[in-house]
Amino acid sequence: MNVNQSAPPVPPFGQPQPVYPGYHQSSYGGQPGSTAPPTPYGAYNGPVPGYQQTPPPGVSRAPPSSGVPPTSTAQVPSGQGAYGQFGQGDIQNGPSSTVQMQRLPGSQPFGSAPLAPVVSQPTVLQPYGPPPTSAQVTAQMAGMQISGAVAPAPPPSGLGYGPPTSLASASGSFPNSGLYGSYPQGQAPPPSQAQGSSGAQPPQRSAPQQASSFTPPASGVPRMPSMTGPVLPGQSFVGPPVSQPNHVSSPPPQVLHPGTQMAGLPGQLPPMHSSQQPGYQLQQNGSFGPVRGPQPNYGSPYPGAPSFGSQPGPPQPLPPKRLDPDAIPSPIQVIEDDRNNRGSEPFVTGVRGQVPPLVTTNFLVKDQGNASPRYIRCTSYNIPCTSDMAKQAQVPLAAVIKPLARLPPEEASPYVVDHGESGPLRCNRCKAYMCPFMQFIEGGRRFQCCFCSCINDVPPQYFQHLDHTGKRVDAYDRPELSLGSYEFLATVDYCKNNKFPSPPAFIFMIDVSYNAIRSGLVRLLCEELKSLLDFLPREGGAEESAIRVGFVTYNKVLHFYNVKSSLAQPQMMVVSDVADMFVPLLDGFLVNVNESRAVITSLLDQIPEMFADTRETETVFAPVIQAGMEALKAAECAGKLFLFHTSLPIAEAPGKLKNRDDRKLINTDKEKTLFQPQTGAYQTLAKECVAQGCCVDLFLFPNQYVDVATLSVVPQLTGGSVYKYACFQVENDQERFMSDLRQDVQKVVGFDAVMRVRTSTGIRAIDFFGAFYMSNTTDVELAGLDGDKTVTVEFKHDDRLNEESGALLQCALLYTSCAGQRRLRIHNLALNCCTQLADLYRNCETDTLINYMAKFAYRGVLNSPVKTVRDTLITQCAQILACYRKNCASPSSAGQLILPECMKLLPVYLNCVLKSDVLQPGAEVTTDDRAYVRQLVTSMDVAETNVFFYPRLLPLTKSPIESTTEPPAVRASEERLSNGDIYLLENGLNLFIWVGASVQQGVVQSLFGVSSFSQITSGLSILPVLDNPLSKKVRGLIDSLRAQRSRYMKLIVVKQEDKLEMLFKHFLVEDKSLNGGASYVDFLCHMHKEIRQLLS
């Protein structure tokens, strides 16, 4: 069977292709949209029964104003107004663990509302914690006396609180970048003083935030390459590496471009000292694109600037030759070349095994039978026919799948096919769904499955005649016969309990403990939710969202709110029996926003007031998730919990945690425990959540260690997201938090999803990476899946593949849409198979390889010492490149490093993974930061991992001011920075502007509104809005970069030679890092050595 499709004529689907209005094109390179207009489809031929185009799910309204939400006091009535009935001190924060809360006799008014009913719950056996207080549920917020509970002592200050001791504390402040926020100390509220005191005294500010500062490396300290080990005789690296373009088909290329091969210098052995760059020839070599001349100021090192191989070493006959950084493969050049070569033409998916343009190239996709690379990217588009070949090459065979990827407006979202009651047509044996690769035979009465070869009958209602080529005559009228991606409406058979699902619900669960109140978080959040609730995801053209909402606040106890539309005021119900969580109300908890708007608004107005004087510092965590999950279960729907949480949950409850942060474990065999959850309770809870279709998004606002590794277990296993705002302060962080929250709430999500990847005979999916749960070896279960999440799937051979038939993948995602519709989204992809290794090496995609290898490594640290994980990566990379050298490259000097053309960036990118915070943390990186990044990377797509590991560095003042395109990037190395320029650096999470010390005064004035370099505030996070072309251009660029990313990047302005510069330099990934990460040049040498060892 041959699935090699020729590019078919454009499918004549007549309807305008549905688009997701209002979505930014996310993460597809930074260039403005291609000018190539989408080719309109011709007429849609005739009625096809049941084929309907459903408008896409999505939000078409504009997001809520991005304006600054009102500050805390602006719109909140004073205590004299609507909240006057809440006397001072009568705020219920839940009983302390030793004080039994009194239910007040009679009901008291909540606002002007009638009394709320009192619900009580019988005490049940409590498996955890102290003897049960009877489940206390009260209906009053007002009138509850703060009992004599003394504010608990602050959490034990253990290791990891405050900035690492290795950092000098200094006067300069250190902005919270999110990744590297330092923690202020002393988060406990002031001890409550007199019981009856007015309480009006504001909590004392905690100790001044201790600044972290980095000590710049002493210049002159000898640079020690991190890669040590003896250099074997004859293993000199004599000349820049050469990559071999793979345009010659098998047999392997035999010809090197004359002049690109740099022969070794005979007899010149490298010095046997590890700190030397052995014997490099100084070359301006053109084999990696045009010769790059020295850049302005290139080589004028700042203090601490790397200077490759220039240190004097031990006795040595010849001064070491310098390996020209311009002669080693440049990521910037590769990205630019791909943009120039492939950015103008649409990528048409009709041909099997085509390698798509790079993720950094902006291109349009035309689906002609294979899934768009926005949905699936593979490490190789040509798979070795045998497992022996695959083992020899060591190239991982993996696909990075983003089933619900958001598309640019020019591209159509998948058509929805409705086969009515009969449901989608599938193979009887392997259950694969009808797709363009199925072979119709016997005049169209049967079809042979392209995955398992089973012959199936075509049901009468689906019968169609074949044309002279054996194709069904209606092939181009049916998406499932002509497109790579499409959806089927699912029948009731695909639903839980054979019942169509109810629309999902969102539950907002807000920590109202002392820290959350003090930082201004609660007030900000409640204010924002009032408007954000108008932007819940909607299906297509729906007037309003089908999603219902509910609200919970909590500290050591939980407060549920009845916001039924018939109520004049919301009612609160307190559940203090956190050990045995139950939902105290069903009716009125989950409501339609529009129907209950007045009550919801009233609630959101009152929450910040109710808890304004709280002294409760302890929180619970697992019971909160449990409560949300139980509420969804009771409502018989799937949904999402939005948790806003501040502290390590130390209150007595299931899932209680202790501070176990210990930086001394780094680089020991026990380091892995820092990444593992400290209790199994959260896995158990996650499993229950997945069964209910309860996805958990966690927003963390820690002031100290909160054990992200444990708290993120449930989000991770339910397909949710984690956001972390260290040392959250409204004035510094509200823009970032609001932007993330808006994007997160508005995201289109598939709920209660199951994904299965089927393959044609010969390979099968054996491993999966991402945010999901698996209860068997094949089904990826996702309580929720949004358009940013990917699942990386690894394949292995289980039989011989066939060059003629190729290999097929089919990813089927069953999910519930935001409106409660059950659907199947199908993506198909055909790959080539080869018997020559050279074909494998010329059809690889390095960005996807790195995505897979990073995820593989980041999972590995859970079980293996970090060093083992790093060594495994290095070995695998060396094996991949050695296999190429041995089998595919033309004969050349052993001193020559030869890289496959499409893998020439593998070493530089792999080095970035190796020196990332997870695998090689610096002193400024906290345990929580590492756990956070680890779980983020797990579900990143290829574009995100690309920029995350190799940040974009853009010069801002080099290109003409009137130029509208993004300035060409420069390599992420200090050598590329000119002190007369300003640069922008971003990696998808962080955003910096670096200002050189000699920047022209006019430029400083235009951008910062001050007259000199020294007046620029270091650590500035907002550029002033100035009316001049440069200011507009730079602010516009920042906006467009932010729009491309799924998370808001907070800006940090860094001045040359300022303390903060060390933070910025951390992202100059081609340089040696402070914590010992190798420079690109050093790593390339090391890789060459490894390869030669393998070959010798």
Ligand SMILES: [Zn+2]
């Ligand atoms: Zn089959």
